[in-house]
Amino acid sequence: MSSDIRFTDFKSDKQPTWCPGCGDFGTMNGMMKALAETGNDPDNTFVVAGIGCSGKIGTYMHSYALHGVHGRALPVGIGVKLANPDLEVMVAGGDGDGYSIGAGHFIHAVRRNVDMTYVVMDNRIYGLTKGQASPTSREDFETSTSPDGPNQPPVNPKALALSAGATFIAQSFSSNSQRHAQLVQEAIEHDGFGFVNVYSPCVTFNDVDTYDYFRDSIQDLEETDHDETDADQAKDKILDGDKEYMGVLYRDDDSVPFDEREGFDQNMAEIPDGAPDGAMDLVREFY
Template sequence: MSSNVRFTDFKSDKQPTWCPGCGDFGTMNGMMKALAETGNDPDNTFVVAGIGCSGKIGTYMHSYALHGVHGRALPVGTGVKMANPELEVMVAGGDGDGYSIGAGHFIHAVRRNVDMTYVVMDNRIYGLTKGQASPTSREDFETSTSPDGTNQQPVNPLALALAAGGTFIAQSFSSDSQRHAELVQEAIEHDGFGFVNVYSPCVTFNDVDTYDYFRDAIVDVGDEDVDHDPSDYDEAKELILDREKEYQGVLYQDESSVPFEVREGVDEPMVDIPDGAPEDATDLVREFY
C-alpha cells in the first residue's frame, strides 16, 4: 500500500461510455477516492463487475479487474479474496445484476461476511438494455415492457442484507460526492462484508427517480436531528423497512464483526505467484471493449 496514492491513480486511460450525466460517474469517483483514502493503490486492488452499465467499471478503473457474467460478480470476488486475502477486493454491480439474477449470490455473500466491499449502482431501471423495469423499480413505474406499471412491490436490498445477517449496511447518493466517498470508505474499513447501495440516477430511461427527486427526498441518518445509532439492530430495522423515506448513511453496523477468512484462518495467499508474472498492474493488458 502507498500513503502517497491519489484517487486519480485509479483512473484508467479508457474513456467511459456512460450517458452524459449518468450517476455512475459519481459512484465510480467516490469508489476511487475511498480506495485512496484508505491507503490502497492499484497494485493491491481487485475490482470485479458483472453485466449492465455498472459492468464497465473495471475497464474505467486502473487496478486488477475481472468483468464477469450476469449476476455472478460476488462469487468471483469471494474467490479472489479467499485466494489472496492481502488484496483489497471491491465488487461493483447494478440493481438488475445484483438483485435479480444475482439475488441468491447476494444473500449468501452477505451471510458469509467475507472482508470485501460491494457497491451497487441502483438506478431503478435496466439501463443497458434500454429501459425495462428492474427489481427496485416502483410498483407504478411505466416502461415499454410494463406500460401499466410492474404491479409488484420493489425489492428492498437493505432489508435483504439485514435479514441475511449483514454486518455493514449503508446507502449513499452518487451526486453527494463527499458523503458517498465517506460511506464507501467506511465500508472498506469495516471488518467484514461492506455493502453500499448507491442512488445512481439514470438520466436516459428513468424520469421519476431523478437527481432532483433524491436531493429533495433523502434523509441523512448521520444528521444530528435524526439521532440514529447504527449499532442498534432494531432501530436499523425500523429505518430500513420505512418505505416512505430515502435514507442515506450507515443504517447498520456490527462493530464486533469477524470476517469469514479470519474465522477460517485464511491469512495468506493460497497460491504462489509464478515466476515471470507482472509485478505491476500497469503491465497487464485488458481489452474488454
C-alpha cells in the same frame, strides 16, 4: 491516506461511454477516492464487475479487474479474496445484476461475511437494455415492456441484507460526492462484508427517480439520533416507506470476517506451484 497515491491513479486510460449525467460517474469517483483514502493503490486492488451499465466500471478503473457474467460478480470476488486475502477486493454491480439474477449470490455473500466491499449502483431501471423495469423499480413504474407497471412490490436490498445477517449496510447517493466517498471508505475499513447501495440516477430511461427526487427525499442519518449499531433501529429505517435515508444504517463492530475464521490461515496465492501434498492421491482414488 497514502502520500503517494491519489484517486486519479485509479483512473484508466479508457474513456467512459456512460450517458452524460449518468450517476455512475459520481459512484466511480467516490470509489476511487475511498480506495486512495484507505491507503490502497492499483497494485493491491481488484475490481470485479457484473453486467449492465455498472459492469463497465472495471474497464474505467486502473486496477486488477475482471468483467464477469450476469449476476456472478460476487462469487468471483469472494474467490479472489479467499485466494489472496492481501488484495483489496471491490465488487461493483447494478440493481438488475445484483438483486435479480444475482440475488441468491447476494444473500449468501452477506451471510459469509468475507472481508470485501460491494457497491451497487441502484438506478431502478435496466439501462443498458434500453429501459425495462428492474427489481427495485416502483410498482407503478411504466416502461415500454411494462406499460401498466411491474405490478409487484420492489425488492428492498437493505432489508434482504439485514435479514441475511449483514455486518455493514450503508445507503449512499452518487451526487453527494463527499458523503458518498466517506461511506464507501467506511465500508472498505469495515472488518467483513461492506455493502453500499448507491442511488445512481439514470438520466436517459428513468424520469421518476431523478437527481431532484433524491435531493428532495433523502435525509442524512448524521442529522438524526440514529444508532448505527442497533439492528432494531436499522430495521425501522430500512422499512420506512416514507423516507429515503443516506448513511450507515447498520454496522456490527464485533464482526469477524469469514477469511479470518479458523481454517483460513494460509494465503493461497503463496502456495508453491504444483498440487498440495496428497491432492493427486485423492484424485486417483476418486476416478
